[in-house]
Amino acid sequence: MLQFIGRRLLALVPVLLGVTFVAFYAMYLTPGDPALLILGERATQERVDALRRELDLDKPFLVQYGTFLARLAQGNLGRSTQTNNPVIEDIAQRFPATIELTLAAMVVACVVGITAGVVSAVRQYSAFDYAAMVGSLVGVSMPIFWLGFVLMLVFSLRLDWLPLSGRYDVALYFPRVTNFVLIDSLLDGNREAFVSGLKHLVLPAVTLSTVPMAIIARMTRSAMLEVMRQDFVRTARAKGLGGFPVVLKHALRNAFIPVLTVIGLQFGLLLGGAILTETVFAWPGVGRLTLEAIYTRDYPLIRGCVLVVATTFVLINLLVDLLYAVIDPRIRVG
Amino acid sequence: MSTGFRRLAAGLAAVATIALGFTVALPADAQEMRRGGTLVYGKPKDAVKLDPQNVTDGESFDVTRHIFENLVQFVDEKTEVRPGLAESWSVSNDGKTWTFKLRRGVKFHDGTPFNAQAVVFNFERMAYENNPYHKGPFSYYASFFNGYPGDLEKVYAADEHTVVFQLKKPIAPFLSNLATSSFGIMSPESVKKYGDDIFKNPVGTGPFKFVEWVPNERLVLEKNKDYWDRGKPILDRIIFRTIPENSVRVLELEKGSIHVMHGFDTDQALRIRQNKDLKLYTQTGMNVGYLAMQTEKKPFDDKRVRQAINMAVNKQALVKALYGEFGNAAKNPMPPVLWGYNDAVQDYPYDPDRAKKLLADAGYPNGFKSELWAMPVARPYMPDARKAAEALQADLRKIGVETEIVTMDWGVYLERTKKGDYNGLALLGWTGDNGDPDNFIFTLLGGPSRGGNNIAQYRNPKVDELLLRAQTLTDQKERAKLYEQAQVLIKEDAPWVPLVHSTQLGASRANVVNYKLHPVGAHLLINVGFAK
Numbered sequence: 001m002l003q004f005i006g007r008r009l010l011a012l013v014p015v016l017l018g019v020t021f022v023a024f025y026a027m028y029l030t031p032g033d034p035a036l037l038i039l040g041e042r043a044t045q046e047r048v049d050a051l052r053r054e055l056d057l058d059k060p061f062l063v064q065y066g067t068f069l070a071r072l073a074q075g076n077l078g079r080s081t082q083t084n085n086p087v088i089e090d091i092a093q094r095f096p097a098t099i100e101l102t103l104a105a106m107v108v109a110c111v112v113g114i115t116a117g118v119v120s121a122v123r124q125y126s127a128f129d130y131a132a133m134v135g136s137l138v139g140v141s142m143p144i145f146w147l148g149f150v151l152m153l154v155f156s157l158r159l160d161w162l163p164l165s166g167r168y169d170v171a172l173y174f175p176r177v178t179n180f181v182l183i184d185s186l187l188d189g190n191r192e193a194f195v196s197g198l199k200h201l202v203l204p205a206v207t208l209s210t211v212p213m214a215i216i217a218r219m220t221r222s223a224m225l226e227v228m229r230q231d232f233v234r235t236a237r238a239k240g241l242g243g244f245p246v247v248l249k250h251a252l253r254n255a256f257i258p259v260l261t262v263i264g265l266q267f268g269l270l271l272g273g274a275i276l277t278e279t280v281f282a283w284p285g286v287g288r289l290t291l292e293a294i295y296t297r298d299y300p301l302i303r304g305c306v307l308v309v310a311t312t313f314v315l316i317n318l319l320v321d322l323l324y325a326v327i328d329p330r331i332r333v334g
Numbered sequence: 335m336s337t338g339f340r341r342l343a344a345g346l347a348a349v350a351t352i353a354l355g356f357t358v359a360l361p362a363d364a365q366e367m368r369r370g371g372t373l374v375y376g377k378p379k380d381a382v383k384l385d386p387q388n389v390t391d392g393e394s395f396d397v398t399r400h401i402f403e404n405l406v407q408f409v410d411e412k413t414e415v416r417p418g419l420a421e422s423w424s425v426s427n428d429g430k431t432w433t434f435k436l437r438r439g440v441k442f443h444d445g446t447p448f449n450a451q452a453v454v455f456n457f458e459r460m461a462y463e464n465n466p467y468h469k470g471p472f473s474y475y476a477s478f479f480n481g482y483p484g485d486l487e488k489v490y491a492a493d494e495h496t497v498v499f500q501l502k503k504p505i506a507p508f509l510s511n512l513a514t515s516s517f518g519i520m521s522p523e524s525v526k527k528y529g530d531d532i533f534k535n536p537v538g539t540g541p542f543k544f545v546e547w548v549p550n551e552r553l554v555l556e557k558n559k560d561y562w563d564r565g566k567p568i569l570d571r572i573i574f575r576t577i578p579e580n581s582v583r584v585l586e587l588e589k590g591s592i593h594v595m596h597g598f599d600t601d602q603a604l605r606i607r608q609n610k611d612l613k614l615y616t617q618t619g620m621n622v623g624y625l626a627m628q629t630e631k632k633p634f635d636d637k638r639v640r641q642a643i644n645m646a647v648n649k650q651a652l653v654k655a656l657y658g659e660f661g662n663a664a665k666n667p668m669p670p671v672l673w674g675y676n677d678a679v680q681d682y683p684y685d686p687d688r689a690k691k692l693l694a695d696a697g698y699p700n701g702f703k704s705e706l707w708a709m710p711v712a713r714p715y716m717p718d719a720r721k722a723a724e725a726l727q728a729d730l731r732k733i734g735v736e737t738e739i740v741t742m743d744w745g746v747y748l749e750r751t752k753k754g755d756y757n758g759l760a761l762l763g764w765t766g767d768n769g770d771p772d773n774f775i776f777t778l779l780g781g782p783s784r785g786g787n788n789i790a791q792y793r794n795p796k797v798d799e800l801l802l803r804a805q806t807l808t809d810q811k812e813r814a815k816l817y818e819q820a821q822v823l824i825k826e827d828a829p830w831v832p833l834v835h836s837t838q839l840g841a842s843r844a845n846v847v848n849y850k851l852h853p854v855g856a857h858l859l860i861n862v863g864f865a866k
Contacts, residue, residue, distance in 0.1 A: 031743070032745040032746045032749070033746075033749055034745075036745060036749050037745040038471065039471040039473055046481075047471060047473075051471070079530070082382055083382055083533065083549075084383065084470075084533050085533075085534065085549075090549070093548065093549065094550075149581070152585060153585075156585075156589065157588070157589060164585055164586050164589055164591065165577055165579075165582050165586065166551070166575065166577070167551060170374060170551070170554075170573045171372055171374070176548065279578050279579055280579055280582060281582075282550075282575070282578060282579070284549070284550035284551050284576075288550070288578070295743075295744070295745075296745070297745060
């Protein structure tokens with residue numbers, strides 16, 4: 001088992017090399033001079049040239065990439081060319097926001113999606129089944145912007161239950177340690193900030209959950225339908241077991257492998273940043289950070305973001321593989 | 335209060351300011367103000383850096399203006415200057431030596447004294463490339479002084495409270511340049527102490543002290559209790575929040591979770607005006623949006639073609655459709671709020687038939703094809719360049735000029751238009767920095783600005799002569815005459831279709847008192863408080 005994990009972690013290296021190379025090369029080919037973007041509309045040409053030299057932009061591609069790898073090996077991601085802030089600090093601040101939002105969204109998506117999928121499968125062709133499947137189709141195709149605004153108008157402006165946007169009430173103070181609002185406010189024993197953080201999380205999480213929720217519901221339903229037709233379910237029923245135990249213990253557990261795969265993939269995707277949700281809800285996550293970095297040709301920051309997102313994606317996949325073995329002991333890792 | 339009275343009051347305030355050495359807060363609103371309170375300001379984008387000498391964006395300046403102060407500062411709602419950290423100043427007859435008497439007893443937020451050495455330290459940091467603290471672009475310095483150190487001969491402390499600037503040649507807008515936000519004076523000790531991280535540890539002398547900055551979440555400033563201008567600021571705290579989506583920011587204002595904001599379109603402005611819980615602020619913007627023609631390339635190297643394009647554009651309709659009541663059609667390259675504006679200049683009439691004739695005279699009886707570049711981003715002077723381009727495209731089609739709308743990444747757009755690397759027409763605009771006509775006409779249409787902000791690559795030696803002469807004079811009336819003449823010549827040459835001067839918009843909750851917009855686009859909260 002440990003050997004398996006070790007091997008998989010080692011395999012991360014070529015994956016990340018590939019990812020950074022592609023990201024690096026794509027930025028290299030994209031027109032737009034980072035030096036000019038840093039210096040702004042008022043820059044003189046000499047200054048632009050001097051900065052190009054300082055940033056190594058005048059060097060050949062492979063030299064630039066080599067320098068980057070050498071620095072990376074020392075754990076140095078460099079400083080943002082726009083703000084001069086160390087890239088690692090930017091990511092340490094923004095990534096927790098994304099993780100917090102993604103976790104909340106995935107909890108909503110899994111709870112609602114799996115329940116709906118199971119009930120739909122058990123009561124196939126019932127009114128609930130049709131409603132759930134139509135609902136999930138709507139969920140997949142609903143524009144995030146529109147949904148976000150509707151939720152805001154109803155739950156924040158009309159009913160005044162929840163705040164509109166942001167991560168917490170900005171007038172509340174609590175020391176930042178991990179940059180997870182819920183954790184930091186708990187560490188500080190600040191109940192008010194914790195509740196504020198939780199309330200701020202609801203609308204963006206629900207908005208972000210719709211797509212994975214719909215996909216999980218559909219996947220659960222079809223996997224369940226397949227399993228329920230199999231002999232061992234019939235046997236279990238014949239033994240006199242009925243209702244819930246069969247559905248949950250026998251069927252769902254067996255149907256869970258493909259569902260887990262989908263959950264893992266969706267989780268990985270959302271961790272890459274949900275640009276639309278982050279924009280609507282003023283959520284300072286890694287998606288908008290990446291987007292802004294691309295707009296400003298902030299190469300060190302772009303590379304940092306790509307690295308982190310790619311690493312997370314690979315790690316989530318690894319975790320999913322390990323979970324397979326937990327769910328189905330017949331699957332052996334290693 | 336009538337405008338006449340307000341002007342008189344402002345005049346009296348300026349006199350009082352100079353006479354007494356401090357400013358008198360005039361209640362602009364009838365509402366009574368209470369001291370203290372926390373004001374939340376909603377911004378579309380976060381600050382980039384809090385090192386005022388090293389940024390060029392308004393979002394950074396909106397924060398740094400509260401932390402740092404300049405030797406001189408702009409008066410409310412105008413671009414005239416009044417004393418800031420300098421109490422008085424004088425200029426030699428040749429216009430090359432400026433002497434500033436500094437305010438005494440002022441301290442930086444870190445407790446170190448503000449004095450002539452501190453001013454010298456700041457200017458040496460900006461001016462000399464071999465200065466150990468000269469890290470960054472210092473773009474405004476370079477642009478106003480023409481390089482590093484450019485036109486600055488030297489800056490020195492004559493005594494503890496007197497600073498002298500020796501210039502190589504007179505710089506006419508020198509004083510107003512010093513009032514722009516990028517010449518905020520930083521604590522020398524803080525610059526030495528924080529090094530590369532100075533941009534997130536701002537220490538100035540201003541009415542507010544820096545507390546905390548979590549990028550894109552919140553930026554907190556608190557009242558400087560030792561502020562030299564007694565009685566200011568009114569608020570205890572300012573919290574800046576970044577809310578990228580315009581409509582969400584307006585909703586936050588309606589809900590009351592933010593108190594002041596900027597960045598919204600004209601439809602939202604009308605909606606804000608109808609809401610009795612909110613206030614809408616408008617200010618004739620110090621800006622211009624224009625359509626430039628590449629005067630070095632065919633067919634736009636022919637003056638007749640450029641004039642024809644001017645006559646083909648239905649400017650009034652375009653401005654009305656895109657800006658509603660929040661914009662005015664432009665005829666000159668500078669806005670009418672500036673001195674030196676020539677109102678006697680006649681704009682080209684909207685006359686497609688005459689335009690066609692002019693094109694035929696120039697050898698294009700059947701028109702021609704051209705590119706029409708549109709900015710990919712909303713700018714203060716043009717919130718939707720794509721729509722403007724579509725309206726222009728329809729107008730030009732009527733005289734046989736077929737245009738293809740081209741748009742690209744903002745950085746590339748700037749880069750290529752500056753170099754003149756476009757075929758035909760390009761939309762762009764400008765927001766003034768210092769309230770000086772030079773900052774519009776010379777920057778945008780002076781021959782030496784080609785390859786830079788003169789994207790039309792326009793050059794007329796007669797115009798250049800006027801503009802360069804104006805740079806060396808200090809008498810405003812004489813300078814105004816030269817700019818007025820230049821505007822006449824530029825109108826005739828028609829390197830642009832000047833399109834619009836857009837109105838600057840701002841909004842607040844109804845209980846916010848004394849908030850004003852400034853022509854240079856500054857959002858200042860120093861005199862602002864909440865109603866009782």
